[in-house]
Amino acid sequence: METIKKYLEAMFANLPRTPEVVKAKDELWQMMEDKYNEMISEGRSENEAVGTVISEFGNLDELAETLGLEQAVEESHELMETTPRRQLCMDEVRDFLHAQMARGVMLGLGVMLCITCSVWVIMLSGTFLEGIGVLLMFIQVALAVGLFLFSAKRNAAWKYLDKEPCQADFATTEYVASEKDRYHKGLIGQRSLGIILCATSWVPALVFDTMGLTNHFIIDNLIAAVLLLMVGIGVAMIINSSIVRASFEKILKINDEKTMSSRYVEAQKVLYENPRLNDIMSVYWPTVTCIYLSYSFLTFNWGSSWFIWPIAGIMHSMIKRRMGMVKQG
Amino acid sequence: MVEISSDVIRGYNDTMILYILRQAPSYGYEISKQIKQLSDGKYIIKETTLYSAFTRMEKNGYIESFTAAPEADGSGKRRTYYRITGIGQQYYNEKCEEWNLTKEVVEHFITADK
Numbered sequence: 127m128e129t130i131k132k133y134l135e136a137m138f139a140n141l142p143r144t145p146e147v148v149k150a151k152d153e154l155w156q157m158m159e160d161k162y163n164e165m166i167s168e169g170r171s172e173n174e175a176v177g178t179v180i181s182e183f184g185n186l187d188e189l190a191e192t193l194g195l196e197q198a199v200e201e202s203h204e205l206m207e208t209t210p211r212r213q214l215c216m217d218e219v220r221d222f223l224h225a226q227m228a229r230g231v232m233l234g235l236g237v238m239l240c241i242t243c244s245v246w247v248i249m250l251s252g253t254f255l256e257g258i259g260v261l262l263m264f265i266q267v268a269l270a271v272g273l274f275l276f277s278a279k280r281n282a283a284w285k286y287l288d289k290e291p292c293q294a295d296f297a298t299t300e301y302v303a304s305e306k307d308r309y310h311k312g313l314i315g316q317r318s319l320g321i322i323l324c325a326t327s328w329v330p331a332l333v334f335d336t337m338g339l340t341n342h343f344i345i346d347n348l349i350a351a352v353l354l355l356m357v358g359i360g361v362a363m364i365i366n367s368s369i370v371r372a373s374f375e376k377i378l379k380i381n382d383e384k385t386m387s388s389r390y391v392e393a394q395k396v397l398y399e400n401p402r403l404n405d406i407m408s409v410y411w412p413t414v415t416c417i418y419l420s421y422s423f424l425t426f427n428w429g430s431s432w433f434i435w436p437i438a439g440i441m442h443s444m445i446k447r448r449m450g451m452v453k454q455g
Numbered sequence: 456m457v458e459i460s461s462d463v464i465r466g467y468n469d470t471m472i473l474y475i476l477r478q479a480p481s482y483g484y485e486i487s488k489q490i491k492q493l494s495d496g497k498y499i500i501k502e503t504t505l506y507s508a509f510t511r512m513e514k515n516g517y518i519e520s521f522t523a524a525p526e527a528d529g530s531g532k533r534r535t536y537y538r539i540t541g542i543g544q545q546y547y548n549e550k551c552e553e554w555n556l557t558k559e560v561v562e563h564f565i566t567a568d569k
Binding site for chain 1: 487502503
């Protein structure tokens with residue numbers, strides 16, 4: 127059965143994706159499947175059934191004529207010769223997905239290290255270990271920067287996916303789609319947990335405050351530290367889940383949407399009516415991070431500077447809703 | 456063994472399909488199976504030929520398509536069924552006459568002499 131499916135996929139690979147072509151492929155598949163099933167139920171061998179179905183399929187030229195596609199078929203052959211697409215193989219795509227998962231962990235961890243770097247200073251302030259706190263803070267920031275640089279360097283190996291036209295075959299895109307489904311719930315859960323952690327990070331402070339325990343400096347510091355840790359872990363989870371999800375979508379929309387070559391899934395992409403806003407929004411989160419770090423380092427007001435994250439998140443979704451258009455296939 | 460030439464039979468694929476649809480609405484594989492049976496396995500219609508014929512005849516209004524499940528109670532896979540129309544019936548009759556004439560003419564030139 128798989129062989130027949132692959133055969134049909136290969137036959138249709140370079141035809142334009144029009145409703146007529148999609149329908150023709152579905153109908154032909156129906157007939158082939160019926161014929162195959164009947165031969166199997168008659169007790170023929172798998173090989174015999176596959177052989178018969180394929181030999182009795184006919185040829186696509188006949189179909190191209192009926193569907194008015196002679197020109198399109200010719201053009202697609204020409205296109206294949208003039209601008210060949212880089213063919214991605216299964217192993218390569220699997221490596222890419224694994225690399226992106228590692229990248230998600232590294233970037234998430236890096237951002238978490240940045241957000242929580244002042245925990246040491248807060249916890250050790252007022253003690254004789256204050257100097258060590260500052261040292262640990264810088265070590266943490268250095269580690270984070272190291273992670274950013276390392277993952278950027280490793281990610282550079284995959285730049286060709288953006289720059290060159292690529293193509294992935296049917297089996298590969300099916301594999302990615304099934305992996306995406308498999309991870310779907312986990313990613314949603316991770317993202318939701320991340321958002322909940324960020325949104326509820328002030329709860330410990332409130333609890334201790336109502337209990338009247340907030341005037342002791344150790345408890346105050348502890349509350350601030352817990353808050354930063356919650357925000358840090360939450361943001362790390364959001365970043366990690368977004369990167370992993372984006373990696374699936376990248377492969378799924380790598381094929382030319384105009385041909386039937388394989389599964390094509392248009393990722394939800396936000397576009398802004400104002401082209402300048404598109405540029406601004408593409409550097410939104412790095413800018414926020416930059417503002418956060420500069421403000422915090424300049425004022426050492428780490429206890430409240432984290433507030434920029436929820437505000438930035440709300441602003442982002444507001445801008446998206448007001449001025450953005452979601453482009454969907 | 457002599458095989459049937461697709462060039463010759465091309466003009467009569469429509470006739471065969473319409474003949475089957477005159478009895479009852481049917482779907483792709485069922486029609487190809489009947490063509491094979493009625494011709495004693497001497498003619499097997501290719502899937503692409505069959506689908507091209509469906510599309511062309513539907514465009515010309517000879518047949519109509521609809522989706523249905525093969526069992527009356529709605530069980531089984533949903534398939535695209537085709538049924539013959541009034542114009543299709545007329546076209547079929549014309550094709551029958553045309554064939555009778557063609558057969559008659561060609562027959563004069565066929566001999567069993569080797």
